Amino acid sequence: MTAARVPPVSGRAVDVVVVGAGIVGAACAYFAARAGLDVLVLDRGPVAGGTSGAGEGNILISDKLPGPELALALLSATLWRRLGEEIGAERIELEAKGGLVVAATEAALAGLAALAAEQRTYGVRAVGVPAEGLAGYEPALAGGLAGGAFYPDDLQVQPMLATAHLLRAARAAGARVRPGVAVTGVLRGGRGGRVRGVRTAGGDVGAGAVVNAAGTWAGEVAGLAGVALPVAPRRGFVLVTEALPAGTVRHKVYAAEYTATIASDRAGLESSAVVEGTRAGTVLVGASRERVGFDRGGALPVLRRLAAQAVALFPVLAGVRVIRYYTGFRPYCSDHLPVIGADPRVPGLLHACGHEGAGVGLAPGTGALVAAALTGAPPTLDPAPYRAGRFA
């Protein structure tokens, strides 16, 4: 990014500065502005310029293990549907396409059934699909699979448009959004070292609170406030094919092993194909996971593996062309849970980060929890599991 001249940021003090104009920052800004707060969103890059602009836009229930992440996912899915009604589902390509999880072996199928049974206790809708029923969901799926489970409440959204429209709605509620303005310092000095604003390339801005929604780079922002936050990059690639006729791939389809891939702590390459069509006709093939820092190199072996896994699920894809791929860096926390809420070490600093590959799906719930923490309203969900203090 070239060092552009940064026009001055208005000196008017605000209630909240949100650092990060990705999907999570957009959701925080939206809910905070709706709660009546004066909000300023700053990002050193453009809107959705980081991980939000490099993913598929998953809003998944199916891959969440029972516990606090599933609870947040369910809250977020409800909020996404509500946002879809408000913003216009069409405009953000919000689609209740449903997820089909398939198992290659009887053992994997048994594991899948056990997971679904547990998820159902949270109110998740999951339909067991016998082997002979799979083609009814996905005619082009490979034969020889043991069976699967269908999750009608898995959603998909176009993540860049969703970010932009959430920010637009936040602006309509009074928020200001300033992409291209880097936060270079967190100003402290109130009582108890309280946050009193941020320093930017365009000047200082007073703020009663700072929300760290800097995604994979949230550790840097926390560092500006003088605290450590263990958010690390976990690299992923998404292959994008040429446009195919509608209905070639109908749902979000992935192998049962995918859930284990997410939960893994290994630094090395893990991959399990997640295949889905988009409104633009392209088919997206994710998802690999590696902890290699911010290195973009050495893509080919990973791309090959994703391609092979996708073709194994959908043999018809063998003759379909890949036209590009995305590289993204998911914000990874070692316990695979996001960090949401006030940092006990720095009064006035809140975090909304560390969502790994589920930032789009978990953004609205995160935004709602952050807004509640900012206004002192009772949270819709017990925020304790996501607290920043857990790494201390």
Next chain:
Amino acid sequence: MRFSFDGREIPYVDGQTVAAALWAAGVRSWRTSRERAAPRGLFCGIGACFDCLSTVDGQPNRRACLVPATAGMVVTAQSGPGAPAAPGGGPAASTPSGAPAGRRCDVAVVGAGPAGLAAAATAAQAGLGVVLLDAAPRAGGQFWRHRAGDTGAGHRDWAVFAGLRAEVERLVEHWRQTEVWFVEPGFGLHTSTGVVRADRLVLATGAYDRTLPFPGWDLPGVVTAGGAQALLKGSGVVVGERVVVAGAGPFLLPVAAGLLAAGARVEGVYEAGDPRGYLGHGRPALASLAGKLPEAARYARVLARHRVPYHTRHTVVAARGEGSLSEVEVARVDQAGRVVPDSSRRIACDALAVGWGFTPSLELPLALGCATWVGHDGSLVVAVDPAGRTSVPDVYAAGEVTGVGGAELAVAEGRLAGAALALSYLRPAPFGAVELTRLLSRRAALRRFAAAMHAVHAPPAGWPDQLAGDTLVCRCEEVPYSRVVEAVDELGATDARSVKLFARPGMGWCQGRVCGFATAALAARLCGRPVGEGDLAAFAARPVAWPVTLGELAGSAGLAGPAGPAAPGGSRRGPALAPLPEPAPEQQ
């Protein structure tokens, strides 16, 4: 000889492409677009735009401008995206059998145009083991595109080509019909016909027509200037009976002259620049210009003989027609590059060849991390020193990819890069210091001339004023101008990449090859600032350099090997060329 198109018999001449044969038979479109169901046919003519997709022998989405016609072939029109072929049908690429899994060599040269041929020949003359890779069935690139058995009539500097070609045939392993779809550092070139591993690279990937959108530019019958030329030189087919030639740059003249020689009626040449502008560029540019004058005068005589009007400071403002082109509207532009009100006139025609110069193919240099800059014509170009060295060690670039400047310059740069390669192996260059000095000074002079040329033939500054809200900016994804405006004004896009993410221009088959330059300019303009390197790079970076099937990618053991008569059996294989162990080792 015939093939079938939607049940109709289409005659063709050996060596013609499917697109050319269809065009010659009067077929102007053979696909409808996905969103608007608009008719599409030939546009760029050289495989860059993906407008001409058709289903060939059951394989969907084949570029008809690249597929050679063969007897009995079954071609069908496509509506929207073609249905994927049944599994087991194999990859669509031509992959003849019996070839090696891959090659290891000293130097891989990508692109067999003027620069690549010169670099490959020079490096090979110095004793290096060279593999030359090119997408076309014959050497020559766009400049020396020709038909089998062509003796050079109507071509420029054919003797230079013949000499380079002979040297390449003698000394270099030439992989034809080979598209490089991925490059790895170090260097691994993954291609449609196999893997090449090389210690040094020369990127001579050339350029393709630079286009600007205007109302009606997606009508069949509107083609790029280079597309019209490729149709003629590659397949002997004239783009229309009544043709308007427009845009900017000296290239419009040979296009018009070629069409006239082939019997077309050229209704006019409309040049946006004002060649008198050369006078303002000082003696060095004028000295180079003097060398170009005889050629320009020759074209002027051809135009005059056919009573073809040549208008400067004119631009196309609209194209119209029902299903295909029937009329073009042109208008005068003022000193500031704005269309003069009430100056437009309509011209009946069945083809428009329009070009705004050329823009480099940057897939491979950007994938390797080579430094770039915004060149004199406003396109992103690779930064090199006079020896062709890029910012990445052992990667050289030559010719148009380093800034459009014509074939003579490209040959000089290719030879300089070849000599530098020889020296990098501590071998003497195949020519002496006198020739080296001459090449360096010739290169400098031609670069100066190119800079003057770009200043004179710049697109008129006011070109975006012609866009209506529903004018397509991106042909593949059918993104209208209004959506680009919305991305900036409503959705908060602050650069070209954001515009791309929010509105999808450049996201389709051609990956921004056609719309990238214009969309980057529009995005910057709407953001109220000049276009920057980052805006242009957002559309020029294509880590998958050419589409590759998931099957090929997965196997990537799609290691068939070189195609056609240039199979390595017929070429010299020096000690530095060795088959790769199979399979090609993965890094992980």
